[in-house]
Amino acid sequence: MLLAAYLLALKPKLSRKERFAPYKKQYFAHRGLFNREDRPENSMAAYRAAVEAGYGIEMDVQLTSDGKAVLLHDKNLKRMTGVDRDLYTCTYEELRSMPLGNSTETIPLFEDVLKLVNGRVPLIIEIKPHGSVLATCREAARLLKDYPGEYCIESFHPLAVFWYRLNHPEVLRGQLASDFFREDTKVSLPVAVISSNLLTNLIIDPDFVAYNHEYADQFSFKVCRALYHPVCVGYTFKSFSDLRRAAETFDVKIFDSFIPDEEGKML
Secondary structure, three states: OHHHHHHHHOOOOOOOHHHHHHHHOOOEEEOOOOOOOOOOOOOHHHHHHHHHHOOEEEEEEEEOOOOOEEEOOOOEOHHHHOOOOEHHHOOHHHHOOOOOOOOOOOOOEHHHHHHHHOOOOOEEEEEOOOOOHHHHHHHHHHHHOOOOOOEEEEEOOHHHHHHHHHHOOOOEEEEEEOOOOOOOOOOOHHHHHHHHOOOOHHHHOOOEEEEEHHHOOOHHHHHHHHHHOOEEEEEEEOOHHHHHHOOOOOOEEEEOOEOOOOOOOEO
């Protein structure tokens, strides 16, 4: 009975796999097609470069203190702006005065990036858990309501994926995961067990599983793939050799730091 319950817990949604055809045709630029000079990650310049190169885009959505949806990966602003504050404690006007890295770029509004892309390439949109994850879901869904292009959402937080299952079942949704017992990330033991082993799949019913490609040998991920054959998204490939090695494991591939169409070319 325990074995049956475990295997059932891993079961994702399998009835919409054909909708991933546009995502399988191209690589996805992680936080845009960024470099170390004038195109910092999650900037308008990085998104523009990705669109012009014909890559899909992965991006990270979170809310400011005044409810604006903006794009930045980190909870804290220090790595990207030098300011030691959590993003969700800042207003959007405060963020506009904080350049990203050594560039003139600043943290962009989600709606401005949607206007820039305008359906030209598919999007993978990560809902960040910082601040109120449900408020972020509601605002992202509002801004995406009339978006003309292909997009899907994903999150490490099962509640975000479950919210989309309940409120916008038409949107493709995915569970982000990694082997948190091997990854250098501080999470509680229950979160590490549940997330690493995809044990919320039956409840949140994800259309795809997004897993850290470095840990593709994780037991539950391998069982899920072998038993259910779900759509698998791999993140984040940082070299051509990594991409080539995991080509058969992942259907959709997210990259940064190199050009995946040109072996050996680094950004």
